[in-house]
Amino acid sequence: MWNERMEERIRQRVAAALWIGVALFVVLSVRLWYLAVLWGEWFRERSERNRVRVVFLETLRGNIYDRRGVCLAEDVPRFRLVFLVGSSDEELVMKRVREVLGRDIAFSLRERAPGELVLLEDLSLEDVVKIEENSERLPGVLVEAYPARKYRDGEVAASLLGYVGKVSPEELKALGKMGYRNEDRIGKSGVESFYESFLRGEEGYRRVEVDALGRVVQVLDFRSPRFRYSLQLTLDWELQRACYEALGRRNGVVLVGDPATGEILAFVSKPSFDPNLFSRGLSLKEWLDLLEQKSNPLLARPTQALYPPGSLFKILIALAALEEQVVTSRESFFCPGYLEYGNRKYFCWKRGGHGRVTFEEAIAESCNVVFYTLGLRLGPERIARYARMFGFGQDAHLDLSGVKTGFFPTPEWKRETLKEAWYPGDTMNLSIGQGYLLVTPLEMYLLLCAVANRGKVYDPHVLWRVLDEDGRVVKEVKPSLRRTIALRSQTWDTVIRGMEKVVTQGTGFNCRGLPVRLAAKTGTAQNPHGKEHSWFGGFFPSDRPKFVFLVLVEHGGDGSGEATLVARKVIEWILQNRGA
Amino acid sequence: MMRREHFFVLVTLCLCVLGVIAVYSVDPLRDEGFGPKSFFGRQILWNAVGWALFLLFRFSDFQWLFRRSWLWYLLSVLSLGAVLVFGESDETGARRWLFSRSVQPSEFAKLALLFFLSSYLSTNRDELDFWSLLVKSAFFVAVPTLLVFLQPDLGTALVLGVLWFGALFLGGWHRRKLGLLLGLVAGLSPLSWFIMKDYQRKRILAFLDPWQDPLGSGYNVVQSQIAIGSGGFLGQGWLSGKQTQLRFLPARYTDFIFAAFCEQFGFVGGMVLLTLFILFFWIVLEAAQRVGNLEERFFASLFGILFLFQVGINVGMNLGIAPVTGIPLPFVSYGGSSLLVHLAGAGMIARLIWRTEQEERERWI
Known part of the structure; x- marks a missing residue:
């Protein structure tokens, strides 16, 4: 029924609606405050993320x-x-x-x-x-x-x-x-x-x-x-190139450096690959091809490949034998072409024998019989001690990644790993750089450096200096002496004389007649997979060495062959273009 | 002292001007300049028509509108039916328009229902608070509401439903009856889940946790909150909100224009808008209280309720505290139909204020 009460109620309802509106206003304002002011910063960041x-x-x-x-x-x-x-x-x-x-x-x-x-x-x-x-x-x-x-x-x-x-x-x-x-x-x-x-x-x-x-x-x-x-x-690009070309189609290693500073001047590994391919992005097929090539072009041979050093190792035996006075420079030996030990014959590389040879001639001729004898006189422990002194099997501290170390066998190692005793035959094999011994070319290079520098070995390095954007030098690598091997000076003299004779009258005949005094040693590494690897390493001028070089030619035959020919080209190039 | 009517006109005018400013700021075609090619140009044209209607109703007696309320009711039902048959769809696939997307009959249905309800209840004033009238009025409201719902336009359907409930509330129905009704609606609303369209369900879920899927269903809500939040206290300045200018904010000139406004003018700008809204509402309801005629009191207070509900839902969804429904912000959102309806209504309210002021003055004399 329509009456006063109803009319009053309607009036109240309108008033109530007004307050509902005010309440809503308050709620919306508070929420607006909450979003825009309290959380404004957070939302602004969201907005940035939206648009940037x-x-x-x-x-x-x-x-x-x-x-x-x-x-x-x-x-x-x-x-x-x-x-x-x-x-x-x-x-x-x-x-x-x-x-x-x-x-x-x-x-x-x-x-x-x-x-x-x-x-x-x-x-x-x-x-x-x-x-x-x-x-x-x-x-x-x-x-x-x-x-x-x-x-x-x-x-x-x-x-x-x-x-x-x-x-x-x-x-x-x-x-x-x-x-x-x-x-x-x-x-x-x-x-x-x-x-x-x-x-x-x-x-x-x-x-x-x-x-x-x-x-x-x-x-x-x-x-x-x-x-x-x-x-x-420190690399000398033209020399590097000359070394690379000197190897020709052969696979192998050429290292050239300065023994007085440790600088590496040439670092060649063959076969090689073209790193430009990687910048372009290799296809899967190209990559697999590279990986599967038998000759393994991705392997940095100077630092990552292991070889037996062959006769190059005789340098260390000679040094040790002289220093330990198990031999004198005047002693002479007789080589019938073999050495009989126990009931086995250990042959020299020259089947007919070298006949009577002096110690220095033995180096020059690389006579195995003499070095068998010296090895036996020294014994494996002493050989191992000298090898350690010269850094074999230890970190070479070269500033490249992936540098490996060789393997130097000892009687303890053989007992523990092969469960076998060390026989004198093992010592004789070790004395001529065969058997269990494995080295990286870099290790042999460092041995040559040690001889050239008469015991002072500097860390080999390839970095000379660091330049900033404007070409200013911000860092320069100074020669860093790694070790001093204190041997008597006659020891050094005798071995170096022997190494000079390698060239003038011995196995290094391919390098004869160069207008520089050259001390070097050949090596032949027996290789179960095929033809021997051929080593040749040395330094010149031998009285004040400025260059140490090492050449390894894979499957190059014996040491007086391929490696010496490559080395000769390298040395001639250096003498002609860099002087010595 | 300023007369109430003038104050009311000023508030309405401010809302319209801010609306044009807001539409301009988000107008992708603003380089087209004034005129029907750009959005803000069209908004200005609609404003011109709307203010003409405002003046028309301000200076003429609109009693005839009440007398023919049945006609308006039938016309709106017919046009809503026509929308379902001949109507044109928008991007979401909903059919809401007639006459090549120029007329949105559901907007006019709001006004028609306003007249119908105030006239119907006041002529049946003896039956107010009776169940029978409640049921009868429910039926009359249900017809257009259902038609709108089928478009589908959940938001406007909701507005019409709320209009009916507001009528019962203002019509003095007993608290218990209203409570019972509310309880019924609350109890049945979970069932509506099953008749909702998929996108509508997603909107509800997105409302509950928009950050669950910020790039999908929660996108609107999230971007709108980011816009408001990054506006900060003073805003990023006119035309420089990144959310708005780089179009991360969806429905920038209609549903989410409040967020676009707040990004540019900040908390302060938002408060100015909200204050104008509450002032508008306040004046309208005050007018409803002062007016002597029951029919007009119903009309004015229902108009206020209609206005308040739309503002509440729209701003609420911009602020992330109400679900996303396509309800425009009165006077501010881009869109002719809504603007015309609200300006026409405001014109009538202005006349009521003017008349009550006259009457009061005469009483004093």
Whole structure:
């Protein structure tokens, strides 16, 4: 019924509605305060994340120079085609790119970063020009420069310089904290790997503002990638090249260095590979081909391959025998072509025998019988002690990654591992550098350095100095004395005289007649897989040595053959071009 | 002292001006300038028409509208039916428009129902608080509500439903009856889950936890909160909110215009808008209290309730405390139908204020 009470109630209801409105106003205001003021900062950051996209650009690596300033490795610009997803129709753009370039293209469509697809990599300049000319028709497509590593005559110094590649998932896990990203390049071997921290530069970035559809509105800022340091190596590029060419089609090693400082001047390993292939990005097939080649071109032979040293090891035996006074320089021996021990005959390499030889002649002729005798006089423990003194089986402290150490057998080792006693026959094999003994070419090179320098051994190194962006020297590697082997000076004199006779009247006859006093030793490493490996190593001028060299030719036959021929070319080149 | 009517006109005008400013700021076609090509140009044109209606109703007696309320009711039901048959769809697939997307009959249905309810209840004032009238009015409201629901336009259907409940509340129905009704609705609402469309269910879920799926169903809510939040206290300045300008904010000129406004003008700007809204509501309800005629009192207070509910739901969803339903912000959101309806209604309220002021003055004299 309509009455006063009802009318009053309606009036009250209107008033109530008013207060409901006020309450709502308060609730909305509080919420607005909460969002805009209390949490404003947090939301602003969200908004930033919404609109700003950061694309990181590959870092530039520093250059690598040789000691005379020849650039061996540098980053050169390559071009890739990037498509910004969402900025236009993908299919249409790809169709037009095909039209513009006038050929059918298989696009890689690799997602480099969220919202960025790489359409094509390694564009030719011609293609770049075509794309730029038609950029109006290609919305969302941009040509981006990226660095690629370029090596001068890649194969010549590949095992020393190494190569770079995309960082692997395992490396990323280990190095993630150091700022490596998915697409980054990293040194994989050699100098590139060992000096990664110097060579790696600063990454660049491009920050772009995008709208809700991912379209790029504007580029906010851009920092181009930079490198920080370049390296100058002790390597002499022309010499390296000469050594590489001297090996010709043979596989093997050439090492040349300065014994007074430890500087490595040439570091050749053959067969080699072209590290430029890695910068381009190897196909799986190319990579498998490289891995499966029997000759193993990826192996840095001077530091990673193990060989028996053969007669080159007699240098150590001779030093030890003289120093331990189990022989004098005047003692003479008789070589009938074999040595009988127990009821076995141990043969000299010269089946007819050397007849009567002095100690120095024994070095020159590399007479096995004499060294069997000396080995037996010394015994395995003393030989092992001298080997340790000269650093065999120990870290060579060379500034390259992946450097291996050889293996030096001892009676304890044989007892523990082979469960067999050490026989005098083992000692005799060891004395001529055969049997269980394995060395890296670098270890033999260091032995030669020790002799050349009369006991003072400097750490071998390939880095000379570190240069900053403007070419200023920020760090220089000083010679660092690793060990001093204190032998009597007659010991050194006698062995060096013997080594001179190797050239003048012994097995090193291929190097006879060079206008320099040369001390060297040949070696023949028996090889169960085929023809012997041929060694030749020494130094010159022998009275004040400036160059130590070591040549190994795989399957080169005996030591007086291939290796000496290679060495002769190297020495002649040095005498002609660098003086001695 | 300023007369109440003038103050009311000022508040309404401020809302409309801020609306145009807001629409301009999010207008992707603003370079087209004034005129029907740009959104803000069209909003200005609608404002011109709307204010013409405002003046029309301010200066003419609109009693005839009440007398023909049945006609408006039938017309709106018919046009809503026509929408379902001939209507044009929008991007979401809902049919809401007639005449090549220029007229949204559901907006006009709000006004028609307003007249119908106030006239129907006041003519049946003897039966107020009776179950029979409640059921009959429920039936009359249910018809257009169902038609709107079928479009589907959950938001407007909700508005019509709330209008009916508001009518019962303002019509003095006993608290127990209203409580029972509310209880019934609350008890049955879980069942509505089964008749909801998939996108509607997603919206409800997104409302409960938008950050669950910030790029999918929660996108609107999340982006709107980011916009409001990043506006901070003073805002990022006109035309410079990144959320808005880079179009991360969806439905920038309609449903989420409040968020776009707040990103640019901050907490302060938002409070200005909210204050204008509450002032508008306050004046309308005060007018309802002063007016002598029951029919007009119902009309004014229901108009206030309609306004309040739309503001509450719209701002609430912008702030993430109400589910996303396509309810425009009165006077501010881009859209002709809504603007015309609200300006016409405001014109009538202005007349009521003016008349009660006249009457009061005469009483004093």
